[in-house]
Amino acid sequence: MPYYRSVGEIPRKRHTQFRRPDGGLYAEELMGQQGFSSDSSLLYHRHLPTAIVAAEEHSPPAWSRVPNLPLKPRHLRTHKLDPGGGRDAVLGRAHLLANDDCRISYAVADQPSPLYRNAIGDECLYLEAGAARVESTFGVLEAGAGDYVIIPTSVIHRIVPVGDDPLRMLVIEATGHIGPPRRYLSARGQFLEHAPYCERDLRGPSEPLLVDGTDVEVYVQHRRGWTRFTYADHPFDVVGWDGCLYPWAFSIDDFEPITGRVHQPPPVHQTFEGPNFVVCSFVPRKVDYHPQAIPVPYNHHNTDSDEMLFYTGGNYEARRGSGIEQGSISLHPSGFTHGPQPGAPERAIGVDFFDELAVMVDTFRPLDLAEGALACEDPGYAWTWAAREDR
Numbered sequence: 001m002p003y004y005r006s007v008g009e010i011p012r013k014r015h016t017q018f019r020r021p022d023g024g025l026y027a028e029e030l031m032g033q034q035g036f037s038s039d040s041s042l043l044y045h046r047h048l049p050t051a052i053v054a055a056e057e058h059s060p061p062a063w064s065r066v067p068n069l070p071l072k073p074r075h076l077r078t079h080k081l082d083p084g085g086g087r088d089a090v091l092g093r094a095h096l097l098a099n100d101d102c103r104i105s106y107a108v109a110d111q112p113s114p115l116y117r118n119a120i121g122d123e124c125l126y127l128e129a130g131a132a133r134v135e136s137t138f139g140v141l142e143a144g145a146g147d148y149v150i151i152p153t154s155v156i157h158r159i160v161p162v163g164d165d166p167l168r169m170l171v172i173e174a175t176g177h178i179g180p181p182r183r184y185l186s187a188r189g190q191f192l193e194h195a196p197y198c199e200r201d202l203r204g205p206s207e208p209l210l211v212d213g214t215d216v217e218v219y220v221q222h223r224r225g226w227t228r229f230t231y232a233d234h235p236f237d238v239v240g241w242d243g244c245l246y247p248w249a250f251s252i253d254d255f256e257p258i259t260g261r262v263h264q265p266p267p268v269h270q271t272f273e274g275p276n277f278v279v280c281s282f283v284p285r286k287v288d289y290h291p292q293a294i295p296v297p298y299n300h301h302n303t304d305s306d307e308m309l310f311y312t313g314g315n316y317e318a319r320r321g322s323g324i325e326q327g328s329i330s331l332h333p334s335g336f337t338h339g340p341q342p343g344a345p346e347r348a349i350g351v352d353f354f355d356e357l358a359v360m361v362d363t364f365r366p367l368d369l370a371e372g373a374l375a376c377e378d379p380g381y382a383w384t385w386a387a388r389e390d391r
């Protein structure tokens with residue numbers, strides 16, 4: 001995270017005596033990235049954050065991935081996945097697409113997740129529908145439809161659906177850190193004037209949770225597998241913390257689109273960067289206003305990227321006639337030239353506003369298909385540009 005935050009009680013100087021009302025010392029926990037050479041936060045626990053009483057190997061639901069062969073553009077209808085009730089947003093994820101840098105999943109949840117720590121990398125949650133309370137050692141984040149929530153690596157948290165409707169989420173699990181694009185930040189991390197969002201648009205936890213409890217299970221996802229720890233005391237026993245590393249939320253509705261006289265390329269939509277991938281937001285906006293402009297994208301071949309687009313609201317003009325619907329995902333891989341569906345450029349001429357909402361993940365290595373993708377694929381999508389009547 002680019003800026004400093006302080007929540008709850010902390011002592012005047014770091015690494016000095018800070019005592020509980022009973023006279024004992026609070027236990028410090030420094031969470032820091034890149035070998036004590038990047039962002040960190042210092043948390044103060046009532047109990048030792050090191051005290052585990054059991055560790056058991058855990059087998060998550062099996063999954064596997066296959067290459068996108070034959071190489072094709074793909075259309076996944078996530079709403080056709082039928083996860084049933086009784087699932088949570090961590091262990092109940094349907095894995096869709098993956099490479100060695102990230103894994104993209106879809107979750108429909110109506111149950112609280114267990115306490116969970118992803119020790120592999122940051123997670124970016126995008127809430128398509130429903131609402132959630134994301135509880136962590138840092139406090140609470142309330143999130144609703146349209147919110148991105150970034151959970152830094154190894155933050156112990158749980159996701160609790162709130163309200164009557166199930167929580168629907170796109171999940172991007174990275175193998176490193178996710179943050180704002182570097183080009184939008186000053187040398188000291190402040191958002192620059194040309195950034196499409198800034199500090200005022202970000203939300204962080206504002207007060208500690210102060211949960212008491214003993215023998216608390218935490219599921220840990222590690223590069224070598226999963227383990228279920230039992231902690232002697234509840235990890236959410238933090239009385240205060242400060243620093244620049246914490247879970248945070250940002251609403252896609254606060255992304256200010258960058259527009260132009262002629263069609264702007266996808267980097268104007270970039271919202272986050274991760275290891276070997278970027279996340280972009282396509283939001284309702286005034287479109288290209290040159291008198292001769294064609295507002296939809298031109299056919300293009302993004303030679304070094306696979307492009308995944310999650311359609312999460314409005315109407316995506318360039319895809320009309322392709323079967324794309326709410327909750328759809330398109331995958332346009334490198335090695336394939338893609339563009340608007342037939343007729344879309346003509347239809348778009350003279351239009352001055354697009355009511356579309358979509359989240360894009362462009363990866364710099366090919367995305368494989370996981371079982372969840374194969375289970376909800378629309379097999380006709382690859383042929384929709386040819387518009388043959390006999391297909």
Ligand SMILES: [Fe+2]
Pocket residue numbers: 300302307332338
């Ligand atoms: Fe594209």
